[in-house]
Amino acid sequence: MTASLASPAVVGADARRPRRGGRNRTIVLAIVFLAPAIVLLGALVVYPILYTLWRSFYSASGGEFVGVDNYVTMFTDPDTFTAIRNNFIWVIVAPIACTALGLVFAVLLDRIRWATAFKLIIFMPMAISMLAAGVIFRTVFQENPQVGVANAIVVAVRDAFTDTAAFPGARERPDAGVVARDGALSGAEPVMAGGSQGFPLIGIRQSEIPETAKQAAEPPHARAGEITGTVWLDLVRGGGGTNGHIDPGKKGLPGLTVQAVDSSGAVVASATTADDGTYRLTGLDGGRYTVTMPASNFTQGASGIPWLGPSLINVVVISSYIWIWAGFAMIMIASGLSALDRSLQEAARVDGATEWQVFRRITAPLLMPVLVVVFVTLIINVLKIFDLVYVIPPGESKPAANVIAVEMWNVSFGGGNNQGLGSALAILLLVLVLPSMILNVRRFRRERER
């Protein structure tokens, strides 16, 4: 549309210049104007694409030609395959959810007086970094319902309907190395990393013990940087046993949270007890830690949903993406709506069409081009998703949440040290955006011909 306007004008200007070499002069000038862009794009975009393509056929260190081995690895290695599968889920779910929400918001906006405020609220996440969004979502979905707002709501709702107490009323076996403080139970003395801390508890009815609970086991061997231990019900049914010792007939208490707290009072590691009551706190630096069972273990219905665990992590990360990009879809679609000619809708209403019919038969078809642009933009964006997946999942969930861009970073820069595979993954991303590139070029050509 624009070039047809531009070219004749330039030709006209040239014609008005009878000087010989005028055309050459224009070419030289054009080169001067374009040079910085050409140099930068050539050296830092075009050349790297070719290099990466070439590099993807070479081994990890680059010394050896390996043909398509890296591409075979990509689809057979479980880590990269999970990444590709997750990317696939992302591309299916996120653009559809964002576009659908954006459409609903944009259509409903007309009906409220505070539309501007609503738009700002939904659109605001677009302004902040995905890193900040990641910190925000990780805070929301913390597992402890005392701290994470999502689980606080879940627990509050669940408690309103059911009575699922963890172990209310549980208390420590006196004089067995455990003390009570503010409802939490802690080891009486701090423990060195590599040591262990047992928790003999009493005050729990047999009926409260879950069926999965097994015979309490001795604490597992603690490696460097770990503290292990057992939480058990320090009673043998029918009597017997020694107080404070793990005897046959004493049950381990599963599903309880155990934390390592450093001297400043910060929680540095957290673990959940297994069916035999054992736990293993990992990732500790050398030093002394107080091992604590937080009060949440002993209050009503305390356990929350493990949002950040491997099984739900993708739900959380994709939700955070929708939180950011639904606003983009809403703004784009709303501006598309405002550009529509409203007379058709009004005519249909006069003819007695319901609001739903008006939307289905008139508004939606007219909006189609905008919806396609939003959708394609989101797909390109989702394919390259990196920050959120890099930031939100805690260590143990990272493999389950992996996507191509993060795996590409892992294998090439994050310690994998395999730039052959990294290059192949980058080329895969490039191949995946090819269709939308072609779409862009076609759209551009069509606009010029008009």
Added chain:
Amino acid sequence: MSGLTIVRGRRTLGQRIVAALSTGVVNIVLAVVAVFWLVPTVGLFIASFRSSADNSQSGWWTVFLKPAQLTLENYEDLLANPTITGSFLNTVLIVVPTTILVIVIGALAAYAFSWMHFPGRDWMLIAVIVLLAVPLQVALIPIAKLFGAIGIFGSIVGVILFHVAFGLPFAIFLLRNFFSQLPAELLEAARIDGASEARIFARVVFPLGLPAIASLGIFQFLWTWNDLLVALIFSNSTSQPITVAIQSQLRQFGANIDVLSSGAFLSMVIPLVVFFGFQRYFVQALLAGSNR
């Protein structure tokens, strides 16, 4: 408009009640949605004003019962932390030159594409459109090597160059669309007056293109400010921007919530100010087709 009023007039009392009810429902639904969208940010904002001991034991919502928990300690610590303040400065040192360079280099090229005639112009323009959607991942490995070879790996200059290169296709695309719609008579008049191309660019096209340049500037500013990946690879501990500095605290999320929450807000202040101040231009840039 008149059609609408006629329809309104014809409505029965029952229809009007239904309409009012559905407006009420829409209001409630959107209000709930708005709360859902706000709570995460508000929660972290409140958490950033609580001590890490409080944050590890109770949720931010308890401040409504015990407002005495609120403290400026986290922010005082943050601003006294040279790593954080230094990285904040680095962010500014990366973002400002990047934005200016993208605008200037992009505008020069866009001018050539819209108002100069040279062989291969259409072909080159299509190349720019193709480059719009290139994932920056394809450039990470070779550019890391290249920057290593010329000694700018780990420096602010390297981060800037990478951002400028990957910002250019969109810049050229957006500005060319705008420049080429400027009235041809204006440029011809300037040419007849004997103005050079450089002069026409600086005195006519650039000033008239300011709305588009503002859109591009805001967009590039936010994009670069919020970047994590590029800086994660191309900066080192002395040149890292604030996003990288904050992400290095993530490993021990629970223990570092004080730095993370206040740091996240420190990193958000400028983007939010820019966003709320120049929202119109940002939207313009998005509407111009940000397929990146």
